[in-house]
Amino acid sequence: MSVASGYDVISRDNQPLSAGGDRQDYKEINRSARAAIRADCRRHLQEQLTRAGPGSLWRVLRPIIGSNKKHSTLEGITADALNDFYVSVAPRLAATVLAPSRPVHVRLPRVCTVGLRVQPVTMEALWGIIQGMKPSSFEGPDGLSVKTIQTFFDGFGHIVLDLVNASLETGTVPASWKHATITPIPKGKLISSDPSSTRPISMLPAITKITERAVQLQLAEYMERHHLLSETQHGYRKSHSCETALHVVTDDILRAMDSGEIALWAMAIPDILRPSTA
Known part of the structure; x- marks a missing residue:
């Protein structure tokens, strides 16, 4: 029935x-x-x-x-004030980072003879990339959104393919693809006119995100194939996550306990992240 x-x-x-x-x-x-x-x-x-x-x-x-999120409006903050605050965050943060007192020795990964050369993608690979993206309805300056491209891919997918491959083959990104729309989001429930109480959400054009995903997939495959990533790295890797990292740490601790050893877990926190005692 x-x-x-x-x-x-x-x-x-x-x-x-x-x-x-x-x-x-x-x-x-x-x-x-x-x-x-x-x-x-x-x-x-x-x-x-x-x-x-x-x-x-x-x-x-x-x-x-459904969602319990409530959309709140920011009042008393101008676009110029937000822009001045956001562009000043990185320089102010960099100024607080102290230079190392001694040279930092970095263990470089093994060197391979084959360099990474980004290759054009096929229509099937492009559709797999677009299909795996969130169907965002945000429209960039070109008037296209990920949801629109997903819906009408059969009609103009070949145009998207030509644009993406042109960028990959020439190694250039058009200036219009780099323009992002910044939306300030309140950090907490209380609405304040202070720009520091907001966090910026950057929305790039859909074609930019598609091209980035194509490069990211090839870069990740290259790093994995040539074993350039440490086995202890779980972030930004396929089939790895916080859950797999916790499994490894838990397994090491349990093995040490079964062997009658003492297990210690040390976590390093950079000075810039430590709470101020002043």
């Missing part, structure tokens, strides 16, 4: 009920129809999750669950 047939059963049975029909029969049909509707909803969600992949669970369920 489908959703449509379930609703049809309920609507048809309303008439004999009002004319003195059997209420018990109506309740049974009502329960059967609602069960069919729930089954169809579960099947629809399962199909969406299967197409989107396990990493898109929250994205699929968010429209159903």
Whole structure:
């Protein structure tokens, strides 16, 4: 029984009920129809999750669950004040970093004879990149969003392919692709007119993000293939995450305990991140 047939059963049975029909029969049909509707909803969600992949669970369920986020407006802050504050953060932070008192010895990874040369992507690879991106509706200066490209890829995918490959082959990025729209987001629930109480969200054009993803995939594959990454690095690597790092640390601690050894866990925090005692 489908959703449509379930609703049809309920609507048809309303008439004999009002004319003195059997209420018990109506309740049974009502329960059967609602069960069919729930089954169809579960099947629809399962199909969406299967197409989107396990990493898109929250994205699929968010429209159903809803969000408690409240959009707040920033009042009393001008665009010039925000811009002056954001561009001054990096120089002020760099000024607080002290030069090392002694040379820092860096252990370079093994050197390979094959350099990285970014290659053009195929139509299939490009579609895989675009399909794996979040369907953002943000439109850059070119009027295109990731969601638009995903929806109409069959019509102008070849144009996107030519643009991306032209950038990869020439090794250049057009100036318009580097222009980002900055949106200030309040850090907390309290709205303040102080620019330091906001954090900037940078939104690049969709074509820029697609090209970046194409380069990132090739760079990651090159680093993995030539073993240029340490086995202890879990960030920014495929099939690695905070969860895998915790598994490794936990396993090392348990092995030491089973061997009767003492396990110590030391965490280094840079001075710039330490709370001020002044």
